[in-house]
Amino acid sequence: MQHMDSPLSSxxxxxxxxxxxxxxxxxxxxxxxxxxxxxxxxHVDGNAFALAWRAGxxxxxxxxxxxxxxxxxxxxxxxxxxETLLPQFGLSHLTESERVHLNHVWHRLDAWADSVEGLTRxxxxxxxxxxxxxxIGLLTNxxxxxxxxxxxxxxxxxxxxxxxxxxxxxxxxxxxxxEPSQVMLCxxxxxxxxxxxxxxxxxxxxxxxxxxxxxxxxxxxxxxxNDLHASSILDLAALLGx
Amino acid sequence: MQHMDSPLSSxxxxxxxxxxxxxxxxxxxxxxxxxxxxxxxxHVDGNAFALAWRAGxxxxxxxxxxxxxxxxxxxxxxxxxxETLLPQFGLSHLTESERVHLNHVWHRLDAWADSVEGLTRxxxxxxxxxxxxxxIGLLTNxxxxxxxxxxxxxxxxxxxxxxxxxxxxxxxxxxxxxEPSQVMLCxxxxxxxxxxxxxxxxxxxxxxxxxxxxxxxxxxxxxxxNDLHASSILDLAALLGx
Numbered sequence: 091m092q093h094m095d096s097p098l099s100s101x102x103x104x105x106x107x108x109x110x111x112x113x114x115x116x117x118x119x120x121x122x123x124x125x126x127x128x129x130x131x132x133h134v135d136g137n138a139f140a141l142a143w144r145a146g147x148x149x150x151x152x153x154x155x156x157x158x159x160x161x162x163x164x165x166x167x168x169x170x171x172x173e174t175l176l177p178q179f180g181l182s183h184l185t186e187s188e189r190v191h192l193n194h195v196w197h198r199l200d201a202w203a204d205s206v207e208g209l210t211r212x213x214x215x216x217x218x219x220x221x222x223x224x225x226i227g228l229l230t231n232x233x234x235x236x237x238x239x240x241x242x243x244x245x246x247x248x249x250x251x252x253x254x255x256x257x258x259x260x261x262x263x264x265x266x267x268x269e270p271s272q273v274m275l276c277x278x279x280x281x282x283x284x285x286x287x288x289x290x291x292x293x294x295x296x297x298x299x300x301x302x303x304x305x306x307x308x309x310x311x312x313x314x315x316n317d318l319h320a321s322s323i324l325d326l327a328a329l330l331g332x
Numbered sequence: 333m334q335h336m337d338s339p340l341s342s343x344x345x346x347x348x349x350x351x352x353x354x355x356x357x358x359x360x361x362x363x364x365x366x367x368x369x370x371x372x373x374x375h376v377d378g379n380a381f382a383l384a385w386r387a388g389x390x391x392x393x394x395x396x397x398x399x400x401x402x403x404x405x406x407x408x409x410x411x412x413x414x415e416t417l418l419p420q421f422g423l424s425h426l427t428e429s430e431r432v433h434l435n436h437v438w439h440r441l442d443a444w445a446d447s448v449e450g451l452t453r454x455x456x457x458x459x460x461x462x463x464x465x466x467x468i469g470l471l472t473n474x475x476x477x478x479x480x481x482x483x484x485x486x487x488x489x490x491x492x493x494x495x496x497x498x499x500x501x502x503x504x505x506x507x508x509x510x511e512p513s514q515v516m517l518c519x520x521x522x523x524x525x526x527x528x529x530x531x532x533x534x535x536x537x538x539x540x541x542x543x544x545x546x547x548x549x550x551x552x553x554x555x556x557x558n559d560l561h562a563s564s565i566l567d568l569a570a571l572l573g574x
């Protein structure tokens with residue numbers, strides 16, 4: 091759509107790595123979980139289930155950040171949240187293998203329609219990687235299934251810190267021996283982008299108005315501070331001349 | 333070529349991840365460095381230079397393992413070794429940017445002729461990743477240039493330990509929530525394979541008779557203990573039915 095605070099030519103010339111947030115930005119967690127729950131357990135409100143599961147995510151990571159829990163991967167955090175949800179949604183009867191399978195729905199999230207083509211185009215000019223709080227195995231399984239063409243899977247698990255810890259954003263720059271300003275975080279969440287910007291990274295906002303489902307449309311209007319504002323990853327590729 | 337200690341059908345059915353050693357196994361460090369040195373500095377003995385650089389590798393990592401050096405990435409270790417080599421090879425006059433460029437030859441190593449096709453075939457049935465002492469940025473830059481189609485770039489840098497530390501081999505299994513026996517290390521070095529086997533991984537030996545150059549052919553005869561012995565990565569793909 092538009093570039094905002096920085097000259098586009100400078101961004102194109104100086105950016106080496108595009109790091110992508112994943113849940114909500116590249117893949118549709120709400121729709122994917124909704125569809126799987128509706129298919130497996132038709133009596134359950136899939137929309138409410140997906141929202142409740144995701145709502146437990148930040149509080150669970152906060153327990154790791156505070157030190158209440160030692161380093162714990164998202165797979166385990168997702169499972170802990172799931173255990174609290176099952177009785178609430180009439181699913182207490184699920185067997186262990188059914189619980190394991192359902193928990194792995196986060197490995198099977200579908201990409202937004204433009205993600206694969208957008209990333210494939212961007213990959214021609216930039217190094218593209220994930221920067222997600224999801225664990226490496228989750229992100230790798232997801233990429234393999236959905237065809238996400240990462241040059242490299244980076245995760246909170248690599249840095250042993252969850253976003254928005256500066257160790258994650260600065261960690262990407264360090265991995266590639268770049269200045270923070272040579273890395274651009276691409277995300278559908280302004281808080282993630284603001285934290286990256288505070289570390290000196292460039293930022294691109296990606297509109298995902300249906301992240302929380304059609305019943306809960308998200309405000310995707312531009313906010314000050316981001317270098318780029320794109321309607322999709324494909325639009326980001328167009329903005330960056332790919 | 334042949335399977336050795338374990339039934340091939342069991343290996344095919346139970347292996348989830350193939351983890352590849354990189355230097356010498358997937359890429360030709362000797363030939364690549366030889367060619368670059370000959371091209372940039374024709375008066376230097378490129379064969380001797382490549383061998384001397386690589387010979388400094390294990391001693392440099394040993395300084396990290398012993399605690400004499402804190403955690404140090406291979407890029408930095410390669411640079412430290414390079415600094416000792418330059419005067420020996422009449423290259424003391426190199427500028428800082430020339431040294432940086434030469435040090436990055438390790439990011440520009442060429443793949444063996446069968447690597448890309450072999451990995452591409454294996455990727456259809458298995459999750460394929462690197463497991464190298466090279467740092468993440470080096471491995472990512474190398475993969476992008478050489479077209480190595482990793483599902484995931486794993487490195488000593490992820491585990492903060494250098495092979496043959498068990499944390500590296502067991503780390504791959506942990507990342508993918510697998511038993512060690514569901515991971516197979518594929519490498520051209522028996523010591524690497526033996527260390528992986530001691531951790532419970534399966535192992536495949538890849539013949540690379542020219543790893544040290546045509547003047548120093550390597551004994552690639554089968555040794556006991558490996559599950560598979562392949563003449564190339566393409567041969568490994570054939571053995572595994574890919």
